[in-house]
Amino acid sequence: MASNCIHVLFLWLSFCVALADNIDIFLDEIISPPNSSTEYSSSWVSSSGQFEFGFYHHGDGYAIGIWLKGGDGSKTVVWTAKRDDPPISSNSTLELTVDGLLLKQGSDVQGQVYVDTEPAGSASMLDSGNFVIYAQEGSSIVWQSFHHPTDTILGGQNLTIRNQLVSSISTSDRSTGHHFLAFQRDDNLVAYPINSSAESPDAYWSSNNLYQQEVEQLSLDTKGNLCFDDAFQCLVNNTNHQNQPHNTSSIYRATLDVDGNLRLYEHLFEDKEGSNITNLWQALSDECQIKGFCGINSYCSNTSGTARCQCYPGFIPSNNHTTGSNAMFLECKLNYSKDDCETSGDRNFLLYNIVSLEEMQWDGYPYWAKPMSMRACDKSCKTDCDCGAALYTNGQCSKYSLPLRYGRKAPNESDTGMALFKVPSGYVIRGNTTTSSPKNPNAIVNNRKGLILILASTLGSISFLCVLFVVSIFFTYRSQVHRFTKLSASSNLGFTEECSxxxxxxxELVKATSGFTEEVGRGSFGAVYRGTIGENNRRIAVKRMEKIADEGEREFRAEITAIARTHHRNLVKLLGFCIEGSRKLLVYEYVSNGSLANLLFKTKKHLPLKERLKIALDVARGVQYLHEECEVCIIHCNLKPQNILMDELLTAKISDFGLARLSKPEFSRNRADKEVTTGYLAPEWQKELLVSIKADVFSYGIVLLEIVCRRRNIELDVPSSEEVLLSSWAYHCFATEQLHNLVSYEEEDMDWKTLERMLKVGLLCVQDDPSLRPSMRNVILMLEGWKDIPIPPSLRT
Structure with a gap:
C-alpha cells in the first residue's frame, strides 16, 4: 500500500514538473487551419504568446510550421514541417496521439509530422521557439523541432554537422530555395547554390576556421552571440545585449535568407506591446558575391547600391516566375537563333557584331584560351559558331560556350575583364549604354565593317544596286518559303524538334520502330532500336529502359527534363520520352556511325593518330560540359567506348549521361561489381566511397589509353601476363621508353610527341587517388598543348 502511494506521488510530481516546463498539449488535442469551420483552435501557443505552432497560409492552402509573432500581428516563420509537400487543404486537422503528430483530412490519416518507436505522451510549444514532444512515461524528449532546422536557428539552438540550413523560395513560399549552408569535412561552414557540385568553385562564403580546430556545431545563444562550439570562435559577439532597458526583451534568429545571405536578426519586444526587427550582422555585404543570386546567362550589378540581375546583350528573360529584368534568380536565353552561323566562319564576320561590357567576370572554364589583342579576340569570337561569349583579361582571350554562370559586374576587383558578346548585325542595344557614367555597363558596338560595306555599296552604280535589290528580294522570298515549309512539316510531329x-x-514508338524489330545496340539500361518518325522520316534511336528505379511519373519526368537541358555538340541529343505505366522509353537523335568501340576494336579502318586525338578531345569536351557548364553538374558514372557514338563526320557524341540516378540501387551496385573487372569504373566504386566527378576522369583515362593503343583495357590473348591490363602495360612502356610496343608498326607516320602527350594524360587520369587526377578542363588544355604535363606517378598493379 505504501509503495502504491509513493508511485502515485511520483506521477503527480512528474506532472507538476511538466506543467512548469510549459507542457500544455496532451494526447488527442487537435488543431485546424484558421478560418476553418471546425471547433478546434488554429495553433498551439507558447506561454509567452510569442511563438505559435500550427497551420499558416501557404499558396492555395496551408503549411505546418512555427512562427514568431510581432507586436503588429505579423508572422515570421522560423520552421516548416515537410516544406516541399503540396499545400494542405482547409479541412485538415493535426492531432497529437501516442503514434505521434498525425495530419488528418476528415477521419483519414494523410501523413505524420513526427514518428518514433517510443509512444508520445504530451507536447509543448516552448518560449524558446522549440516545439517538443515528450515520452508517454517520464519527461524525456523524444522529438524536437530544434533538431530539424529549415532556414533558421533561434537563440538556444545549434546547427550541427549532421544538418544544414536551406533557404526558402520566397518569404511567402517556404519550400526549398536556391542556396544551402552546411559544414564541410575541413570543419568550415560553407554556403553553396543548391544545384551545384558543392565543391570549392561553387562556394561563395566560408566561416574560415582560423584556428584549424575540430568544430562540431554553430550555436546561437539567447544573448545573440553566434559562435562555434564553446565560443572559441565567433561570427558575432553581441555587445548590445548588455545595454538593453529592463522593460525590453529580445529574441534572436540566424536565417539563411531567400537571397542566400546568412543574417542575424534581433526581434526587440517592448512591454509586449510592439516589436522592432534589426539586422545585426550579415555574411556578405554585397549580394552580387552570392553565387546563384542571378541565374544562367544573366549578371549581377550592385553599382547603384542595390543588387539587380540583368540579361547579357543579345539575351532575354526565360524563366516564367520573374516579372522584370531586375528580378532575383533571373535566367536568360538568346534573343536570336544561331542556325545561320556557318562553320567556315568567313561570313560570320559580316553576320555578327560584338557588344562589350566592362569590368565583368563569371565562373566556368573556357574551351579555348590564347594571348592576343582585343581586336583579334573580337574577330575570333565572331567567326566561331561555338563562341557564346569571350572574356578579354590581361591580354588573354578566353572563349566560352553557353550557358554562362555566376556573372557579375565587379568594378573594384582586379581580376575582371572586358566581356564580348556576339549579336546579329543590326541588333539594337537599349538601356544605359553611354560611356560617361561608370555606374552603368558600357556597351560598345563595333560597326566599322558595316560602315565600310555601306560606303563601298554607295560607290556602285544605281543599276547594279537595283539588280542586287531585286535578286535579294527574290532569294529572301524563296528562303522564307523554304523555312515555312520546314516549319509546317515539323508541326505535324507535334513539337519543334530542336527546341523542346x-x-x-x-x-507511336511501336509504329516508328516497326514493332522494335531492328535492335542497333544494347547498353546498361536497356536495348536501343532504330526507327523513323514524321512525314520527313527523321531517323531516331529509341531506348527501352529496363533497369530503372520504380519511381513515379513526376520524378521520371523531372530527371529526363534535366537531361534534355543539356545541349552540346559532343552529347547525343534527347528528343522525347514515353511513360505508360511501367513502360518507360527515351527517344534520341540517331547517330549513324555506331560506337567508338566498334571503330577502335572491330574495324580494320586506318585511323591516324591526329584523328584519334580529335576524338579524344571531343569526348573530353563533352565530359567537361557535363561537369562544369550545364545547369546541374552531371556525373556520367558509365563512361566507356560503347557509350560514345560517332556521327557521319566522326564527331564523338556521349550517350547514356544523366541516367545513373534513374537506375535501381541494387542494379547500380551489381553493375559496379561487374564492370570493375573491365576497368572502366574508378576504385572508389569498389571501395563504396563517395563518388565525385573525378570518377568520370578515371573512366575517361581508360578510354583515352584505348584510343591511343587501339586495344581494349583488358586483353587475355597477349604474349605476356604484364600486357593483360592496358593501364599497367602503358605505364611500363612509358617508364622504360618503349612506346613503340603500344602501337602497330603499320603506322609509319606516327607523331611520337603527340602519342607521348596523350599517354601521359591518360596515365594521370587513371590514378587511384582522386585528388591526383586532373580536372577535365586541364585534360583538354594538356591534350591541346596549352598546359605542361607532369610526370605521371607510378600505378599500383
Whole structure:
C-alpha cells in the first residue's frame, strides 16, 4: 500500500514538473487551419504568446510550421514541417496521439509530422521557439523541432554537422530555395547554390576556421552571440545585449535568407506591446558575391547600391516566375537563333557584331584560351559558331560556350575583364549604354565593317544596286518559303524538334520502330532500336529502359527534363520520352556511325593518330560540359567506348549521361561489381566511397589509353601476363621508353610527341587517388598543348 502511494506521488510530481516546463498539449488535442469551420483552435501557443505552432497560409492552402509573432500581428516563420509537400487543404486537422503528430483530412490519416518507436505522451510549444514532444512515461524528449532546422536557428539552438540550413523560395513560399549552408569535412561552414557540385568553385562564403580546430556545431545563444562550439570562435559577439532597458526583451534568429545571405536578426519586444526587427550582422555585404543570386546567362550589378540581375546583350528573360529584368534568380536565353552561323566562319564576320561590357567576370572554364589583342579576340569570337561569349583579361582571350554562370559586374576587383558578346548585325542595344557614367555597363558596338560595306555599296552604280535589290528580294522570298515549309512539316510531329522535349505514346514508338524489330545496340539500361518518325522520316534511336528505379511519373519526368537541358555538340541529343505505366522509353537523335568501340576494336579502318586525338578531345569536351557548364553538374558514372557514338563526320557524341540516378540501387551496385573487372569504373566504386566527378576522369583515362593503343583495357590473348591490363602495360612502356610496343608498326607516320602527350594524360587520369587526377578542363588544355604535363606517378598493379 505504501509503495502504491509513493508511485502515485511520483506521477503527480512528474506532472507538476511538466506543467512548469510549459507542457500544455496532451494526447488527442487537435488543431485546424484558421478560418476553418471546425471547433478546434488554429495553433498551439507558447506561454509567452510569442511563438505559435500550427497551420499558416501557404499558396492555395496551408503549411505546418512555427512562427514568431510581432507586436503588429505579423508572422515570421522560423520552421516548416515537410516544406516541399503540396499545400494542405482547409479541412485538415493535426492531432497529437501516442503514434505521434498525425495530419488528418476528415477521419483519414494523410501523413505524420513526427514518428518514433517510443509512444508520445504530451507536447509543448516552448518560449524558446522549440516545439517538443515528450515520452508517454517520464519527461524525456523524444522529438524536437530544434533538431530539424529549415532556414533558421533561434537563440538556444545549434546547427550541427549532421544538418544544414536551406533557404526558402520566397518569404511567402517556404519550400526549398536556391542556396544551402552546411559544414564541410575541413570543419568550415560553407554556403553553396543548391544545384551545384558543392565543391570549392561553387562556394561563395566560408566561416574560415582560423584556428584549424575540430568544430562540431554553430550555436546561437539567447544573448545573440553566434559562435562555434564553446565560443572559441565567433561570427558575432553581441555587445548590445548588455545595454538593453529592463522593460525590453529580445529574441534572436540566424536565417539563411531567400537571397542566400546568412543574417542575424534581433526581434526587440517592448512591454509586449510592439516589436522592432534589426539586422545585426550579415555574411556578405554585397549580394552580387552570392553565387546563384542571378541565374544562367544573366549578371549581377550592385553599382547603384542595390543588387539587380540583368540579361547579357543579345539575351532575354526565360524563366516564367520573374516579372522584370531586375528580378532575383533571373535566367536568360538568346534573343536570336544561331542556325545561320556557318562553320567556315568567313561570313560570320559580316553576320555578327560584338557588344562589350566592362569590368565583368563569371565562373566556368573556357574551351579555348590564347594571348592576343582585343581586336583579334573580337574577330575570333565572331567567326566561331561555338563562341557564346569571350572574356578579354590581361591580354588573354578566353572563349566560352553557353550557358554562362555566376556573372557579375565587379568594378573594384582586379581580376575582371572586358566581356564580348556576339549579336546579329543590326541588333539594337537599349538601356544605359553611354560611356560617361561608370555606374552603368558600357556597351560598345563595333560597326566599322558595316560602315565600310555601306560606303563601298554607295560607290556602285544605281543599276547594279537595283539588280542586287531585286535578286535579294527574290532569294529572301524563296528562303522564307523554304523555312515555312520546314516549319509546317515539323508541326505535324507535334513539337519543334530542336527546341523542346516531346511526350510520345507507346503506340507511336511501336509504329516508328516497326514493332522494335531492328535492335542497333544494347547498353546498361536497356536495348536501343532504330526507327523513323514524321512525314520527313527523321531517323531516331529509341531506348527501352529496363533497369530503372520504380519511381513515379513526376520524378521520371523531372530527371529526363534535366537531361534534355543539356545541349552540346559532343552529347547525343534527347528528343522525347514515353511513360505508360511501367513502360518507360527515351527517344534520341540517331547517330549513324555506331560506337567508338566498334571503330577502335572491330574495324580494320586506318585511323591516324591526329584523328584519334580529335576524338579524344571531343569526348573530353563533352565530359567537361557535363561537369562544369550545364545547369546541374552531371556525373556520367558509365563512361566507356560503347557509350560514345560517332556521327557521319566522326564527331564523338556521349550517350547514356544523366541516367545513373534513374537506375535501381541494387542494379547500380551489381553493375559496379561487374564492370570493375573491365576497368572502366574508378576504385572508389569498389571501395563504396563517395563518388565525385573525378570518377568520370578515371573512366575517361581508360578510354583515352584505348584510343591511343587501339586495344581494349583488358586483353587475355597477349604474349605476356604484364600486357593483360592496358593501364599497367602503358605505364611500363612509358617508364622504360618503349612506346613503340603500344602501337602497330603499320603506322609509319606516327607523331611520337603527340602519342607521348596523350599517354601521359591518360596515365594521370587513371590514378587511384582522386585528388591526383586532373580536372577535365586541364585534360583538354594538356591534350591541346596549352598546359605542361607532369610526370605521371607510378600505378599500383
Amino acid at each position: 522535349l516531346r511526350s510520345f505514346s507507346f503506340d
